[in-house]
Amino acid sequence: MVCYVYFLVKERSGWAGLSLGLAMLSKETAAFIVLGYLVYLIVARDRARVRAFIYSVLIGAALSAWWYLFLSLSRGRFISFLLGTHSEVAMFDFGTLYYFRGLGADLGPFLILAALGGAASALYGLFRGGRRLAMLPLACSLTPYLFFLLLKGKPPWMVTTALPFIALLCGQGMDAFLKLIRRQGRPSPLLQYACCWWRASFRPWPCPTTDTCSLDRGTIYEFSQDTRQEAETIDAQLQPGEPLLAYFGAGAFPNSISFPTSPTGRWWWWRRTFLL
DSSP states (O other), X not given: OHHHHHHHHTTOXXXXXXXXXXXXHHOGGGHHHHHHHHHHHHHHTOGGGHHHHHHHHHHHHHHHHHIIIIIOSSHHHHHHXXXXXXXXXXXXXXXXXXXHHTHHHHTOHHHHHHHHHHHHHHHXXXXXXXXXXXXXXXXXXXXXXXXXXXXXXXXXXGGGGGHHHHHHHHHHHHHHHHHHHHHHTOHHHHHHHHHHHHHHHOOSSSSOOHHHHHHHHOHHHHHHHHHHHXXXXXXXXXXXXXXXXXXXXXXXXXXOEEEEOOTTXXXXXXXXXXXX
16 A cells, blocks of 8 residues: 555556555555545645546456455455444444554554654645645545544554554654754754654564554454464364364354364364354
């Protein structure tokens, strides 16, 4: 999606459409950045890039529609998840402001301030400086987060598509801060203080990832740990070369259920698991 937005800025609709098609084949959440770019076109009134945007969406849809129409097993589940009607939603009902509260864990205090500075710089660039593209990182990062307010189910990985654009917004804020220092004509003390504060505010990890979201937000990490322990338990009970039956039949959450199938193996374990 970063390549998609980059090629749209360069008005190269063919490459943008190819990037969008590959992104949609990777994860449906790519559609949220398309929505963010559309909001940018409306707010910034960037008519010069409307045609490239339309062409890119058509190309991206043509490249990825075959998967969603004919092969995908989860196309209806994703839509119903967004609408809040799927049973899986109950597992991720963490409250309306869950993603915004999670920014403290995802970014840390310095990057939050940098993102706020980038947002202020974007608004100033649009309304006072006539720089339309200054709004692009803000639109592509804030639009998904505002859309997510409407979702009842909020898994941590839903926001990962927007994180690169938050990084762009943070970079925009840092750049605006350094330009302000240079204009003041006394860069040394303030810049040194800012760098020291920046370094002191960093967490052990250098950038936000799904793992940090899961660790700080608890539920998903604990669930993945339980799943791993179950898999290790199954593996420990299998004999070398013993076949295994995997049943993908969970309705609420599409995890597999595995059973040893050797007639001389662990039939009691299969029966106990089936009854549970």
